[in-house]
Amino acid sequence: MELEVDHNIFDSSADTNNLFSGAQRPNFLEFTNTERTRTTINLDYVHPFSETAKLETGLQARLFENNLGYGSDGRVRNMIGNFVPTETVFDYTRDIYSAYESYGKQLDKWSYQLGLRAESVQVDAFAVDTDLSNNTTTNFPFENDYFQLYPSIFVNYKPSEKNAYQFSVSRRVDRPGVGDVNPVPEFNTALISEFGNPELVPQFTNSAEFNYTRNLEKGSITGGVFYRIIEDEINQVVIVDRSDLTAGRVILTRGNFDTTSAYGFELSSNYKVTKWWSLNASFDLYNQKQKGIAESIDPTLPNPTENDINVNVVEVDNLIMNFRIFNNFKVTKSLSLSAFGFFRNTETGLNFEVDPIYFLNLGMRYSFLEDNRATFSLNFNNVLNTQEVSVFSARPIPTQVNFEGEFKQIFAGLSYRFGGGKYRAKSRKNRDNDEKNDGGFF
Secondary structure (H helix, E strand, C coil), X not given: CEEEEEEEEEEEEEEEEECCCCCCCCCEEEEEEEEEEEEEEEEEEEEEEECCEEEEEEEEEEEEEEEEEEEEEEEEXXXXXXXXXXXXXXXXXEEEEEEEEEEEEEECCEEEEEEEEEEEEEEEEEEEXXXXXXXXXXXXXXXXEEXXXXXXXXXEECCXXXXXXXXXXXXXXXXXXXHHHCCCCCEECCCEEECCCXXXXXXXXXEEEEEEEEEECCEEEEEXXXXXXXXXXXXXXXXXXXXXXXXXXXXXXXXXXXXXEEEEEEEEEEEECCCCEEXXXXXXXXXXXXXXXXXXXXXXXXXXXXXXXXXXXXXXXXXXXXXXXXXXXXXXXXXXXXXXXXXXXXXECCCCEECCEEEEEEEEEEEECHHHCEEEEEEEECCCCCCCEEEEECCCCCEEEEECCCCCEEEEEEEECCCCCXXXXXXXXXXXXXXXXXXXXX
């Protein structure tokens, strides 16, 4: 039986100065303060019935609280068309209590594992917007309490040392991240602002996968196919900014949509080419239909009203291909070199099309002193200076973005191992966070 407790505290503040050229809108300042606590408690129990059968069970509590304060001297326009100072207070709590049980057994060439997780979730969100020009407030409460079961089945068949088959069926949850529910703007331009949606509910994915592994003399190769049904999919929504229907401004946010599906193919291999060269490579190709909502309004209308807003449902087929290869070269017993390459093809989203991304990273590792206790490492990322994010958007407003972050980096490290190296600390269990990656412009 093992007990693991984690408690994390996060506190930050940020000031943003938004400067615009042209006459679309005046400049404005933003001030944001965030306080966040996250507590996770896990109690795990393992009972081996025999060398071939094992029962695992456990309890978990995940307590999350996010308190945010936001102020601006002129981001929002009131009903009579004036830009006014505003402030927003947003409190968001999410408490998750779950229990799981899994049973695994080995039967000669067959093995299986059956699992079930039960989960009770309470979400409470409350936002208060205040117009500081007249001290009027608007409240936005939201609650979402639900109970879900997540079954899983894994079946393995190994008819020989060289061949292995695996089939699995499972259900999982992807909850909205903090950025997905945060009602404070993530970024502003003259015509686009991005906000989270506090009323988002989780998306649920039902998956079926089949994999085949072939063991070779110097490595192995694994190929597999998968099919996924995604319920309440979280995706992008574009709505017209109601504060000024004549300005042409829109708001980019997230929403839940009907059930969709995804399918794909994965191939991976590890292989020792020579005594001094080994590699790991993977390739995956998958297709997913994405559906979103984009509102628009005719810019030629002299005095538009909310009845003039057009609602368009946008659907795209997104075909993604990723290729990764990691090479390790053993020069001597103490010196090794590495090279990592990555490529992703064009990604077509609901509102943005991202150009292909590719880069090369190089590394070196050298061990020295008695028993190789000291290690010097050197890494050089984005060697060819090709890694960048280039985005084109036709919706909601034609936009071209080129973003070159701090991808080109050189890292040098020196470490020394004390003691005999016989003691090793208890490693933590690998657990899913069940949280969807935050959406966003990139």
